[in-house]
Amino acid sequence: xxxxxxxxxxxxxxxxxxxxxxxxxxxxxxxxxxxxxxxxxxxxxxxxxxxxxxxxxxxxxxxxxxxxxxxxxxxxxxxxxxxxxxxxxxxxxxxxxxxxx
Numbered sequence: 001x002x003x004x005x006x007x008x009x010x011x012x013x014x015x016x017x018x019x020x021x022x023x024x025x026x027x028x029x030x031x032x033x034x035x036x037x038x039x040x041x042x043x044x045x046x047x048x049x050x051x052x053x054x055x056x057x058x059x060x061x062x063x064x065x066x067x068x069x070x071x072x073x074x075x076x077x078x079x080x081x082x083x084x085x086x087x088x089x090x091x092x093x094x095x096x097x098x099x100x101x
Contacts, residue, residue, distance in 0.1 A: 043075045
């Protein structure tokens, strides 16, 4: 069965937010690591490639404005943000039940 590619409201291909469920577990592991340790993992390169795909940018075009337009944080800020959200939810008792176990 052939399914057409999903599109977002802007008409561009819809892809999940980079670093979805596969990286949720590793956020705690990656938290606090220096940039020199995160860089070889290539996570920012994957994020940049996804932004280029969604915004239809050429390989040599700057991706920073695309990341801002998409409201995507850089990898290091994204990891810190997710850890802060988890901490807030647990303090506010709004975390899902599976995290309370």
